[in-house]
Amino acid sequence: MFDRLTRGLPGRGGARRAVETGAGTALALALGTLAVFLLESPPIGIADASPVYLIPVVFVASRYGTWPGLVTAVAAVAVYDLLFTEPRFTLVVADPREWLDLILFLFVALAVGRLVALNAERAAVADRRAAESEALFAVSRQLASSEFDEAAQAIAERLQRDTGFDRVRVSIEKDGRERVIGDTSRGQPIPASSLTNTLVRPAGDGPARWLRTHEQLRRATGRQIHPRVLRVPIEVDGDVMGSLSAVAGDVGWLSPETTRLLALAADQLGLALHRERLRRAATDAEIAHRSDELKSALVASVSHDLRTPLASIRAAAENLLDPEVPWTADDVRKAASSIESEAERLDRLVRGLLDLSRIQAGALRPELEMCDLGSMVEAVVDRLRRALGDRPVTLLLPESLPPVRVDALLFDQLLSNLIENVARHAPPPVPLAVRADAGVEHAYAELVVEDGGPGVPAGILDRLFESPGMFDRRAAGTRRGTGIGLVVVAGFAQAMDIGLSASHSQLGGLAVTLRIPVADPPEAPSP
Secondary structure: OHHHHHOOOOOOOOHHHHHHHHHHHHHHHHHHHHHHHHHHOOOOOOOOOHHHHHHHHHHHHHHHOHHHHHHHHHHHHHHHHHHHOOOOOOOOOOOHHHHHHHHHHHHHHHHHHHHHHHHHHHHHHHHHHHHHHHHHHHHHHHHHHOOHHHHHHHHHHHHHHHHOOOEEEEEEEEOOEEEEEEEOOOOOOOOEOOEEEEEEOOOOOOOOEEEEEEOOOOOOOOOOEOOOEEEEEEEEOOEEEEEEEEEOOOOOOOOHHHHHHHHHHHHHHHHHHHHHHHHHHHHHHHHHHHHHHHHHHHHHHHHHHHHHHHHHHHHHHHHHHOOOOOOOHHHHHHHHHHHHHHHHHHHHHHHHHHHHHHHHOOOOOOOOEEEOHHHHHHHHHHHOHHHHOOOOEEEEOOOOOOOEEEOHHHHHHHHHHHHHHHHHHOOOOOOEEEEEEEOHHHOEEEEEEEEOOOOOOHHHHHHOOOOOOOOOOOOOOOOOOOOHHHHHHHHHHHHOOOEEEEEEOOOOOEEEEEEEEEOOOOOOOOO
């Protein structure tokens, strides 16, 4: 690609280019002279083979440009006059007709050389424009199909291939700090130079130009000093967001195509970075908006549930403190039991809010270990027997259940929330069933908690574990309450990579299914 971007330009290679042009011209003239000599000598014996020199003229003009082609045409006329026109080995021409032939040949050679050179230059320009368009398309496609940091690295590598630079580096600036997001020589010191060529682009449609600036270098920087460092600012609407830097190395004069490619690549990076920042700002605003909505919904959802136990506790306490109310020992026990029950209800609600805040803050760090599913379920059910009352409870926990990989404490809270949800919303004597079985191919264990309560409408089954207050739970036949417990269940399940779904129960109420990953069996000790 670099050859396509710089082919035919006069500054590339400097002395090397001049030597290559001179050697190619001399070789073409020598081969043409040899061909003329063979054609005009016996046994062929052509009287005038001078048109053969048009071949070197065409070759040199198409290969090296207009001026080398014109020089070749003049040199061909001079060589033919010197070697093949009488008197030989002198530029004097005895026959006037020979002068006419030489002048006509020179005119034709000049015209052919110029036309061939123009055609070659146009083909080279078209080729370079095609290469430039291909490179810009690759930059745009990379920015559109990848994350910005990944795309910046790929663009730096692409520009290095297309331009032949020693190093290309992309960096962005934010809050006065520079961060490198793309570098073809990662891990190496940032290049430095006493002379930095900065690309300056005018506000209008004028051409960009390179401005050479001096920088003060410190001796003990540890940075490698390069003779030519290029810098193209990455900016949008005058706001400088970073820079595209390059070490030019032995690349000679920068072609307009190379300059344009660097400028347009920097523009594409700037627009992409601007869009990325706008997208992040919009995402942050949306998150803040949703957070405010969630907070409002949460406050509206729990306000009634907070007031109810507090009002009950306050009423019982005021009655106990009222000296005019006659209290028997049985009445005092009932009031104390009511206070204890409402305090436990308030404690569950506060614990649910705290768990919900931990989930939303991403503070859950489960410590997964191998656990026995059956024993954990039995322990939770035994602890919550009092809350379940006299409703019938069925446990179907086969002994062949595989060990599961969970955080024992989080799973205890998860299962407790599910069973407490049944105790609160499915009044006795509706049944409760907890059954477990090995999943498909024994990759997970399936645990189902179901009840015979009122259940939930089919329309909100898929949203049952959403944040509280995000849908109307007051519809007919719907369980009442904030739903914080189920949101906490969903957060705990996600933290432990447990699949969670809700469906209608075979008992008539709600069934919640947990798909718990099975623990890998321990390795057998080596004999």
